Amino acid sequence: MKQPKTILPSSAEKSALGAQSVDRALSLLPLIGSSPQVGLGLGTIVEETGLSRPTARRLLLSLMRSGLIEQDPRSKAYRLGEEAFILGTLAAPRFGLVDIAAESVTRLADVTGDTAYLSMRRDTFSICMLKQDGNFPIRVQALQVGFRHPLGIGAGSLAILSALPDPEVEEILTQNTAIIEAEYPRSSIAILRDAVAQTRARGWSLNPGMVLANSWAVGHAVTLPDGRIGGALSVAAIDSRMTPDRQAEIAAHLGAAVHRVEARLARMFSHVMPPDAARVASR
Numbered sequence: 001m002k003q004p005k006t007i008l009p010s011s012a013e014k015s016a017l018g019a020q021s022v023d024r025a026l027s028l029l030p031l032i033g034s035s036p037q038v039g040l041g042l043g044t045i046v047e048e049t050g051l052s053r054p055t056a057r058r059l060l061l062s063l064m065r066s067g068l069i070e071q072d073p074r075s076k077a078y079r080l081g082e083e084a085f086i087l088g089t090l091a092a093p094r095f096g097l098v099d100i101a102a103e104s105v106t107r108l109a110d111v112t113g114d115t116a117y118l119s120m121r122r123d124t125f126s127i128c129m130l131k132q133d134g135n136f137p138i139r140v141q142a143l144q145v146g147f148r149h150p151l152g153i154g155a156g157s158l159a160i161l162s163a164l165p166d167p168e169v170e171e172i173l174t175q176n177t178a179i180i181e182a183e184y185p186r187s188s189i190a191i192l193r194d195a196v197a198q199t200r201a202r203g204w205s206l207n208p209g210m211v212l213a214n215s216w217a218v219g220h221a222v223t224l225p226d227g228r229i230g231g232a233l234s235v236a237a238i239d240s241r242m243t244p245d246r247q248a249e250i251a252a253h254l255g256a257a258v259h260r261v262e263a264r265l266a267r268m269f270s271h272v273m274p275p276d277a278a279r280v281a282s283r
Contacts, residue, residue, distance in 0.1 A: 024051075025059040030122070032069055032078050034146040039077030097222065097230045098129050100264045104233065104257040109134040111253055112235050117143060119156030119219075120231035124172045125149060126157035129231070140215040140236045150176040152192040153184055155207035155219030156232035161192070162199035163221040163229045169196060186210055204251040205232075209239060216242035220254040225266045233257055 031048055032040055040048075046056050060078055063069040067083030101118045108116035109132040118130035125148045133139055143154060151161040151172050161169060173189050180187055187210050199205040205219040219234035235250045 021059070021062075024055075025062050028056075028059060028063065029068060029080070029084070030127070030148065033080050033084075034148060035077075036080060036146055039072055039075065039079035041075075041077050045078065096268055097224075097261070097265065100268065101222070101231070101233065101261050102130060104261050105130045105132045108132070108233065108235055108253060108257055112237075112250055114235050114237040114241065114250075115139055117156055117217075117234045117236065118231055119154070119160065119234065121151065121160050121229065122148065124151055124175045126151055126154065126160055126232075128156075136237070136241070138238050140212070140217075140238060142211045142215040143236065149211070150180055150184070152176070152195065153180070153187060153210050154234070155205045155217035155236065156234035157219075158192075158195055158199055158205040158207060159219035159221040159232040159234065160229055162196045162205060163223070184210065186213070202251075204254060205234075206247060207234075207236075214239045218242075218247055218250045218254060220251065220258045222258050222261055222265075225262075230265070233261070 028045065028049065031045065034040075042053065042056060042060070045051070045060070046053050049056065051059070060069065060071075064071060064081070067081045069078050069084070070081040071078050097120065098118065105116045105118050113134040113136040115134060116130075116132045117128055119126045120129050121127075127148045128143050128145050131143070131145050143149075149157050152158050161172065164172070173192060177189055180189065180192070195205070203220075207215075207217040207219070209216055215236060216239045217234050217236035219232045221232045222230045224230040233254050235254065
């Protein structure tokens with residue numbers, strides 16, 4: 001009796017499967033990076049991604065072989081590795097907003113006494129890049145460095161979303177509908193559309209407890225010299241400190257800080273931009 005013929009995958013199918021594995025492995029990096037100090041255990045990664053334990057382990061091993069992540073020998077938690085640091089360092093000159101904004105974030109925390117942040121866009125999400133606590137003894141904990149939220153959730157995130165063109169806003173909200181409905185019960189697509197309109201009308205964003213009820217924040221978008229939205233500065237405080245008058249006061253501090261950051265960016269990028277574009281950016 002003839003044995004059944006084994007059908008091997010074609011070269012195109014192998015290529016597609018390989019690309020899919022690469023995509024899945026790389027998609028774990030932002031998740032692992034969200035806990036830069038402690039790291040994440042295999043169980044947490046499986047829970048967050050929906051991958052099976054064998055698949056997650058296989059992808060993690062491939063990232064370890066490349067040096068992009070490492071495993072703590074005691075806790076067994078996974079953290080970003082040396083190669084991730086090297087690549088980030090090499091890319092840093094192109095993404096100078098973090099360094100340029102650091103002084104302004106510290107100054108905002110000093111002036112307001114509350115917690116100041118820099119957030120940047122990553123696809124349809126925002127990620128917290130900098131955080132500086134002020135001297136007020138009661139601090140908010142809704143946002144930490146490395147945390148990601150869908151664009152629109154949080155003051156900085158909402159400021160970024162509101163600065164984008166309407167078609168892009170709608171596309172982002174559509175893509176994020178499922179996660180917002182599942183993980184952010186204090187918000188909705190309708191609420192975010194209204195928040196975008198209010199942000200554009202007043203010139204700054206307000207987070208009235210979108211993530212935690214007693215954690216409020218005010219945000220202001222940062223525009224790069226080429227017109228793209230680079231990120232946002234924000235200040236968060238407990239709700240009792242966020243009276244309407246104080247919201248406006250913090251918004252004024254944010255506006256001044258954003259102006260300083262944008263001016264420094266314009267000077268920095270004037271060396272690499274065409275002369276006409278550099279003149280426009282420096283106005």
